[in-house]
Amino acid sequence: MNWDDDTDTAPGPAAAPLTADGRIVGASADGEDQAVEAALRPKSLGEFVGQERVREQLDLVLTAARARGATADHVLLSGAPGLGKTTLSMIIAAEMQAPIRITSGPAIQHAGDLAAILSSLHEGEVLFLDEIHRMSRPAEEMLYMAMEDFRVDVIVGKGPGATAIPLELPPFTLVGATTRAGLLPPPLRDRFGFTAHMEFYDPAELERVIHRSAQLLDLEIETAGAAEIAGRSRGTPRIANRLLRRVRDYAQVKADGVITREVAGAALRVYEVDDRGLDRLDRAVLQALLKLFGGGPVGLSTLAVAVGEERETVEEVAEPFLVREGLLARTPRGRVATPAAWAHLGLTPPQQTPGQAPGQLGRPGLFGV
Ligand SMILES: Nc1ncnc2c1ncn2[C@@H]1O[C@H](COP(=O)(O)OP(=O)(O)O)[C@@H](O)[C@H]1O
Numbered sequence: 341m342n343w344d345d346d347t348d349t350a351p352g353p354a355a356a357p358l359t360a361d362g363r364i365v366g367a368s369a370d371g372e373d374q375a376v377e378a379a380l381r382p383k384s385l386g387e388f389v390g391q392e393r394v395r396e397q398l399d400l401v402l403t404a405a406r407a408r409g410a411t412a413d414h415v416l417l418s419g420a421p422g423l424g425k426t427t428l429s430m431i432i433a434a435e436m437q438a439p440i441r442i443t444s445g446p447a448i449q450h451a452g453d454l455a456a457i458l459s460s461l462h463e464g465e466v467l468f469l470d471e472i473h474r475m476s477r478p479a480e481e482m483l484y485m486a487m488e489d490f491r492v493d494v495i496v497g498k499g500p501g502a503t504a505i506p507l508e509l510p511p512f513t514l515v516g517a518t519t520r521a522g523l524l525p526p527p528l529r530d531r532f533g534f535t536a537h538m539e540f541y542d543p544a545e546l547e548r549v550i551h552r553s554a555q556l557l558d559l560e561i562e563t564a565g566a567a568e569i570a571g572r573s574r575g576t577p578r579i580a581n582r583l584l585r586r587v588r589d590y591a592q593v594k595a596d597g598v599i600t601r602e603v604a605g606a607a608l609r610v611y612e613v614d615d616r617g618l619d620r621l622d623r624a625v626l627q628a629l630l631k632l633f634g635g636g637p638v639g640l641s642t643l644a645v646a647v648g649e650e651r652e653t654v655e656e657v658a659e660p661f662l663v664r665e666g667l668l669a670r671t672p673r674g675r676v677a678t679p680a681a682w683a684h685l686g687l688t689p690p691q692q693t694p695g696q697a698p699g700q701l702g703r704p705g706l707f708g709v
């Protein structure tokens with residue numbers, strides 16, 4: 341067995357992604373999502389809801405390439421999970437009438453894995469590399485050359501006798517997707533001709549996503565019912581589609597199948613998703629922060645112990661959305677609740693006692709100086 345290869349310097353299995361969190365408002369795809377999503381994916385740019393700027397820019401890139409009879413430039417899609425990166429990669433291939441090959445960073449740990457894929461691409465093919473930030477360093481370096489010169493050096497043999505055999509590649513379009521554009525090394529980022537930053541969707545756009553999915557799933561939904569689901573979907577089409585399916589179940593079992601505002605509201609109460617899209621974990625964190633620590637500042641570890649969760653769970657699963665919603669702030673002194681957090685849980689912030697430093701919650705005049 342060869343012990344002196346580079347296996348212990350290669351990035352090991354990256355930290356387990358928080359996909360298996362089992363939350364109804366989790367943005368990563370679970371097994372059921374994967375099965376249903378294929379059916380719900382828009383197939384063309386025209387069907388893709390929202391993301392106006394990205395759509396317009398991408399349309400120009402693809403139309404121009406088609407007019408030149410050329411392969412489209414490499415495209416980087418960056419954005420949070422569930423916003424449509426995989427969907428867009430398939431649309432790019434469809435719009436270019438090209439086949440698509442799908443792989444991901446974690447699947448490519450050795451440069452050889454990548455060489456095997458690249459050397460079997462056909463002219464004009466789209467290579468979709470999901471989670472591109474999790475690719476190994478040697479594979480990344482091979483990718484630079486492949487993207488720029490459509491060439492790779494395949495290393496044959498080991499040690500002093502190793503030789504590099506240059507291999508020409510047919511022109512192809514790389515579509516990379518990442519949730520962490522900041523983690524990409526600049527040389528890799530610079531080799532993409534076009535970068536699309538996907539934003540969270542506003543409620544009106546999510547309503548359109550929901551109506552579209554309802555139609556594909558053959559569901560009867562009222563406008564107010566779709567709005568009710570949209571408002572709780574955390575700006576994310578994947579979550580909107582998942583909540584729609586849970587509401588559908590409820591409508592079938594407890595109502596006459598029609599999704600009204602009341603049915604949607606009642607169903608999502610059963611699943612403990614509140615009217616702002618917070619679930620039980622999110623609310624537990626806020627409640628501890630407000631009720632036990634007076635709104636903070638409190639350290640992350642203390643907060644985690646108070647809700648009986650791991651630090652990482654609080655920090656990576658609950659907090660990003662709370663911060664994005666303006667309910668919680670991370671400060672150098674610890675976590676702090678905002679006035680919106682008190683309002684959301686229907687609680688009154690503690691009144692400031694005279695002599696305390698004036699804070700944003702202070703209401704001068706109340707203390708009758
Ligand atoms: N703009 C959109 N319009 C309609 N449906 C969308 C849109 N974006 C995403 N979806 C739906 O959300 C689900 C998740 O999208 P996906 O492309 O897998 O997200 P990502 O790859 O960014 O995690 C898919 O089922 C897709 O149908």
Ligand SMILES: [Mg+2]
Pocket residue numbers: 425426427470
């Ligand atoms: Mg994806």
